[in-house]
Amino acid sequence: MKYITVIFVFIILSGCGNKEQATTAAASADAENVLQLSDAQLKSFALSSVGIQEKNITQTLKLNGKVDVPPQNLVSVSSALGGYVKSTRLLPGMHFKKGEVIAVMEDNQFIQLQQDYLTAKAQLQNAEAEYLRQKELNQSKASSDKVYQQAKADYQTLQISGKALAEKLRLIHINPEQVSVSNIRQTANIYAPFNGFVAHVFVNVGKYVSPSDVLFELVNPNDLHLNLKVFEKDWDKIKTGQPLLAYTNTNTEKKYRGEIILIGKNISSDRALEIHAHFKEDDGKLIPGMYMNAEIEIPESRAWVLPEESVVSFEGKQYVFEILDKNRFKMIAIQTGNTGNGWVAIMNGDELKSKNIAQKGAYTLLMALKNKAEEE
Numbered sequence: 001m002k003y004i005t006v007i008f009v010f011i012i013l014s015g016c017g018n019k020e021q022a023t024t025a026a027a028s029a030d031a032e033n034v035l036q037l038s039d040a041q042l043k044s045f046a047l048s049s050v051g052i053q054e055k056n057i058t059q060t061l062k063l064n065g066k067v068d069v070p071p072q073n074l075v076s077v078s079s080a081l082g083g084y085v086k087s088t089r090l091l092p093g094m095h096f097k098k099g100e101v102i103a104v105m106e107d108n109q110f111i112q113l114q115q116d117y118l119t120a121k122a123q124l125q126n127a128e129a130e131y132l133r134q135k136e137l138n139q140s141k142a143s144s145d146k147v148y149q150q151a152k153a154d155y156q157t158l159q160i161s162g163k164a165l166a167e168k169l170r171l172i173h174i175n176p177e178q179v180s181v182s183n184i185r186q187t188a189n190i191y192a193p194f195n196g197f198v199a200h201v202f203v204n205v206g207k208y209v210s211p212s213d214v215l216f217e218l219v220n221p222n223d224l225h226l227n228l229k230v231f232e233k234d235w236d237k238i239k240t241g242q243p244l245l246a247y248t249n250t251n252t253e254k255k256y257r258g259e260i261i262l263i264g265k266n267i268s269s270d271r272a273l274e275i276h277a278h279f280k281e282d283d284g285k286l287i288p289g290m291y292m293n294a295e296i297e298i299p300e301s302r303a304w305v306l307p308e309e310s311v312v313s314f315e316g317k318q319y320v321f322e323i324l325d326k327n328r329f330k331m332i333a334i335q336t337g338n339t340g341n342g343w344v345a346i347m348n349g350d351e352l353k354s355k356n357i358a359q360k361g362a363y364t365l366l367m368a369l370k371n372k373a374e375e376e
Contacts, residue, residue, distance in 0.1 A: 033331040034324070035369045042327065047361035049323055052304050052352045057345055059298040059338035061237065065228035067290040068276075073220040074288075075193060080171040082210045083107030085203050086187055090216060092201055096192045103190040103203075103215060110172065114184045117165040117176060124158040131155035196220045199288070224286055226258055226277040228294055235273050237298045238263055244277055246294040257281060258294070303337060304349025310359045311336060311344050312366045321358040321365045329358065329365050 083105040090102055134151035137143035166176040172188040200217040203209060226246055230238055240263060246256045257280040264274035277294070279286070311318050311334070322330045332352070337345030346352065358365055 033369070035321075035329045035331070035365060035372060037327050037329070037368065039327070041368070045361050045364045047364075048359045049356045050307060050310060050359040052306055052346060052349050052355070052357065054302065054304050054349075055343070057301060057303050057305055057338055057340050057343050059237070059301075059340040061230070061234055061296045061298055063228045063230055063275075063294045063296065065226055065292060065294065067224055067286050067288050067292060068227040069219055069288045070223055070225065073223045074199065075218045075220065076214045077102070077190065077193075077216045077218060078211060078214055079103075079105050079188075079190065079209055080211060081107070081109055081113075081168075081188075082213075083110070083188070083208070085205055085207050085209065085215070087205060088201075088203065088215075090198050090201050092198050095197045096195070096218075098192055098194050100192045101189045102192050104187050105172070105190065106187045108186075110174070110188050111184060111186050113165065113168055113172075114174070114179050117162070117169060117179060118181065118184075120158055120162045120165055124155070124162050127151070127155040127158045190215070192218070194218075194220045194222075197287075219288060221282065221284070221286075224279055224282060224288070225261070226279065226292060226294060228275050228277065229268075229272040230275055232267055232271045232273065235263070235275075238275055238296065242296055244294045244296045246277070246279075246292045248290065248292050252293075256286070256292075260296075298338065298340070301338065301345075303345035304352070305343040305345055306352075306357060307359055308339065308342055308344050310357055310362050312362050314366060314370070319366070320352070321362055322352075323356040323358055329369075331366070331369055 084107060086104040086106040088103040090096070096102060131151045131154070134143055134148045138145060138148035169176045169179065173191060174185065174188055196219050198216060199219045201215075202213070202217075203215045209215060226244075238260060240260050242260045244258045244260065246258055247254060258277040259280065260275055261278045262276040264276075267273055306320065310320055312320070318334050318336050319331050320334055322332055324330055332355075334352070335347035337347050339345070
């Protein structure tokens with residue numbers, strides 16, 4: 001029984017000792033976060049104070065990305081029938097206008113196609129006359145139905161052939177109505193389909209190209225858009241229709257207004273999603289592939305806030321300094337939320353109510369506290 005009593009007393013004493021050690025450790029840690037400065041030290045920097053406030057805060061989300069072109073605005077140009085490149089003046093980056101000749105093609109098949117068309121056209125005139133004659137004879141029973149049906153079939157066959165050859169001529173931009181015995185051309189022009197600029201040139205004069213070969217890649221700048229990346233933690237703050245301001249690294253003063261038109265649904269390996277924004281204006285200085293930054297304002301939310309300069313960071317954590325009295329300051333760990341308009345949302349703001357927080361000079365206090373720790 002005495003043995004049990006001794007053990008019980010020992011446990012009580014050990015518990016008291018642990019409590020005293022924990023209290024001592026907490027007091028020591030608390031003392032490490034308290035800074036005391038002399039009057040002379042206080043005069044060496046500007047110090048002001050602020051109290052935590054509850055207000056609406058608008059977060060500004062900063063993203064980066066690049067100018068992109070939708071597939072329908074990046075056009076690959078080829079020759080419908082192939083041929084040799086007789087001439088072209090295009091160079092990468094060059095601007096052109098809709099309807100402008102961007103290349104001239106040359107090939108024997110262009111001549112053959114016009115010859116076939118004129119031949120079919122001449123045969124069609126003869127077949128039409130024969131068809132009308134046989135129709136009239138058949139109505140008066142002067143010719144058999146078989147002869148009439150054959151004349152009709154020949155006429156319709158040549159009509160089909162003539163129509164098909166005319167469309168082939170239009171495919172290489174030769175007007176069939178202008179083709180005549182005295183006006184057979186050995187060249188065919190390729191025209192610009194819109195106003196834009198050249199992205200790539202894949203041919204040179206004298207090169208033979210087949211219909212599957214791409215001659216040029218042309219960009220229609222009327223629908224340039226901005227491809228941005230937003231991290232997974234922020235994607236639910238983005239909505240279609242939200243406005244944004246974009247700017248390049250070389251000219252941050254020039255702002256381009258835009259609007260979010262599409263939000264991606266796939267998360268990449270770096271935990272980011274793609275969003276697409278359409279430019280409201282274009283001064284002609286934006287080109288595909290150009291890197292840009294963007295700022296998106298997130299709708300207001302109610303929160304406890306402090307000015308940004310009140311919050312200091314150290315070793316990946318955020319802190320503020322409470323002014324205990326004229327010469328003493330205590331560093332308090334905080335949890336921050338959204339940032340916007342010069343304010344930072346404080347998630348544990350209830351803990352800072354009625355406390356006097358350092359605003360100007362907060363960073364100087366942090367440096368002084370860390371220098372004190374190193375000296376000790």
